[in-house]
Amino acid sequence: MELSIGNLNELQTKSISAQLKKCNEISEKFGLSLSKEDLELVLQERKEVLISTGRIEFGGGIVEKLVYTFCDSPYMNQEEYVELLIELQELFYLFKRETREQLTDDELISAMRLVFDYSGGSLDFLMGMDRGTLYKIACAGSLEGII
Amino acid sequence: MIMELQNQLNEEEQAFIQAKLFKLLEKQTKKYTSGESSSLPMETGQALMDSILFTIGVGLQGKDYVGQIDLHLLFTGELEVMFTQGILCIEKLIDYGKVLWQKVCEALPVVENCSMKDTVKSIGTFWKNYNYRFFAQDIPCDIDYQLSIPISEEKQGILYVISYLERLATENHFFSYFHKDTMVPVLNRYCPDYRVLLINLYEPIVTNAIGCGLLNKKMDELCMTKEEQETICKLLEPLSKKEIEHRLYVAGEGVLEQIKCDTISDKELLKGYVKQLAQRIHGVRDEGGMVGIFL
Numbered sequence: 001m002e003l004s005i006g007n008l009n010e011l012q013t014k015s016i017s018a019q020l021k022k023c024n025e026i027s028e029k030f031g032l033s034l035s036k037e038d039l040e041l042v043l044q045e046r047k048e049v050l051i052s053t054g055r056i057e058f059g060g061g062i063v064e065k066l067v068y069t070f071c072d073s074p075y076m077n078q079e080e081y082v083e084l085l086i087e088l089q090e091l092f093y094l095f096k097r098e099t100r101e102q103l104t105d106d107e108l109i110s111a112m113r114l115v116f117d118y119s120g121g122s123l124d125f126l127m128g129m130d131r132g133t134l135y136k137i138a139c140a141g142s143l144e145g146i147i
Numbered sequence: 148m149i150m151e152l153q154n155q156l157n158e159e160e161q162a163f164i165q166a167k168l169f170k171l172l173e174k175q176t177k178k179y180t181s182g183e184s185s186s187l188p189m190e191t192g193q194a195l196m197d198s199i200l201f202t203i204g205v206g207l208q209g210k211d212y213v214g215q216i217d218l219h220l221l222f223t224g225e226l227e228v229m230f231t232q233g234i235l236c237i238e239k240l241i242d243y244g245k246v247l248w249q250k251v252c253e254a255l256p257v258v259e260n261c262s263m264k265d266t267v268k269s270i271g272t273f274w275k276n277y278n279y280r281f282f283a284q285d286i287p288c289d290i291d292y293q294l295s296i297p298i299s300e301e302k303q304g305i306l307y308v309i310s311y312l313e314r315l316a317t318e319n320h321f322f323s324y325f326h327k328d329t330m331v332p333v334l335n336r337y338c339p340d341y342r343v344l345l346i347n348l349y350e351p352i353v354t355n356a357i358g359c360g361l362l363n364k365k366m367d368e369l370c371m372t373k374e375e376q377e378t379i380c381k382l383l384e385p386l387s388k389k390e391i392e393h394r395l396y397v398a399g400e401g402v403l404e405q406i407k408c409d410t411i412s413d414k415e416l417l418k419g420y421v422k423q424l425a426q427r428i429h430g431v432r433d434e435g436g437m438v439g440i441f442l
Contacts, residue, residue: 005192008169050186057186058173096186104183 008056009047016040019060027071031078038082039063045086053093062092062105069109075121087123088112098131103138111138118143156218164221171226172196179281194282199230201284201303206233210240210309213301237279240305245274247312256322258330262345263315266292273308294318295349296419317412318349324406325352325369332370336442351442353399353420358441360398366406371441380437383428392425 016039024033034042046061066088070076076084095108103111111134112126119125136146156164175195176187204212206229207220220229248270255267269288276287284303290311295318298310322330330352334341337351355369361379371379383391399417403409424440431437 005169005172005189005196008172008192054189055186056189056192058176059185062185093186096184097188101184101188101191105185106183 005056008058009050016043019064022064023067027067030071030076032067032071032076032081033078034067034082034085041082042085042089046089049090049093053097055093055097062089062109065105065109066092069113070116073113073117073121075117084123088116091123091126095131095134099135099138102135107138107141110141114143115147118147156222160222161218164218167221167226168196168199171199171230174227175199175281194284198279198281198283198285202233202237202279203229204233205240205283205306206230206236209236210306212306213299214303233283234280237283237305240309241274241277241279244305244309244312247309247316248274251312251316251319254316254319254323256319256348257327258322258334258348259342260292260346260348261343263292263348266290267315270308270312277305279305291345293345293347295347295353296416296423313412314416317410317416318347320410320413321349321353321408321416324408325366329367329369333442336370350420353417354424354440355442356402357395357399357421357424360402360405361394366402376437376441379441380432383437384432388425388429391428392421395421395425395428 016036020034020036020039023039027033042063043061046057046063050057063085066085070084070088091112092108095112096103096105099108114137115126115129115134116123133146137143140146172192172195175198176192179191179195180187200216201212203221203226204214204216207216248267251267252271255264266289270290271288273286273288277283278285278287283305286304286307288308290308292315294311294314296314298307298314302310330348333351333355334348338344338346341348352369355371356366358364358371358375358379359366359369361382362375364375383394386394396418399421400409400414403413403417428437428440431440
């Protein structure tokens with residue numbers, strides 16, 4: 001019997017329709033919504049990024065938190081919504097690893113949102129951000145005196 | 148790992164066990180991250196899973212667990228209950244280990260060895276650093292001093308440390324029957340830097356004591372003369388490996404009785420050591436002599 005946890009990410013049990021409902025419930029107020037196919041695509045990308053960043057995750061992942069945190073950003077729009085979510089999700093797991101597990105999910109997502117808005121919605125800026133600076137922003141919960 | 152009986156379970160049953168284990172892993176992960184991170188590095192997750200299996204194994208088999216769990220028990224049992232029992236069992240083992248460690252500290256041999264001292268000191272940090280609730284299979288201390296018979300690599304966490312301490316205590320118990328001045332010349336012949344090098348002290352002392360037993364020689368002088376070494380050679384030369392082992396054990400047992408160091412653990416250690424020694428003697432005898440064995 002294979003007792004490796006390598007296939008754990010394949011065994012997510014959270015229902016997609018429940019997740020979809022939760023995601024759209026708030027984001028629709030800001031003109032953003034996901035179709036079932038969109039969410040399936042985001043979740044498929046999640047599996048791949050978990051593998052590439054060498055992580056495992058329980059539950060439905062971070063997508064709900066990303067939607068809640070970013071949906072009221074002035075730099076989110078419906079045309080690029082799915083693409084942005086996929087990229088933010090990828091950056092989240094990457095940062096999680098590169099900040100050496102020192103930040104909670106909420107701290108990291110909030111810091112990403114602050115930097116995202118500061119840069120006018122530039123994912124390149126967020127990606128290129130020095131990890132130490134990102135860590136400081138996450139701990140402070142603010143950009144003040146850091147950027 | 149828990150491969151035993153795997154062929155007696157079909158794929159569905161195996162998947163059922165895996166799902167149960169993953170559920171427990173999820174719970175452990177939440178505790179580990181304090182619910183503040185939904186993901187974690189694969190290696191951390193694997194370590195948490197290894198700890199779950201180790202803990203369940205200790206709960207089921209106590210000190211005897213060496214990585215084999217009956218999968219049927221995992222299939223039918225309540226894993227959370229089994230896990231909790233394992234934690235309780237580990238806690239008792241920790242208490243036992245601390246007492247054992249204290250005894251080892253109080254009974255260090257009169258002959259010095261830095262690596263033994265450092266190892267015993269480092270095991271003192273184990274009790275503080277052992278995170279048995281999440282990583283029970285880990286051994287967070289430096290164990291460098293080599294025992295005459297190494298502890299099986301299959302032993303993990305507290306089980307390894309306890310086995311190590313038990314064997315070290317038995318080895319050191321043997322020294323307590325000898326005067327320092329009797330042991331030092333043997334150790335000097337074995338390795339003049341015995342105080343600082345990573346060598347085992349029991350090996351040369353017990354070997355020479357067995358040699359004394361073979362020669363019916365008093366043990367107030369453990370060192371062998373050239374003639375005595377030759378006599379032992381002649382005595383063992385015509386024997387098969389099994390016969391050598393028997394001869395050495397009988398001589399060793401006599402030694403233990405003579406010095407009244409004959410508890411079950413003393414005899415078990417002797418038995419294991421004599422097996423190794425017989426193999427070594429048998430090997431070198433065919434290579435042309437027993438130089439460097441009885442010193």
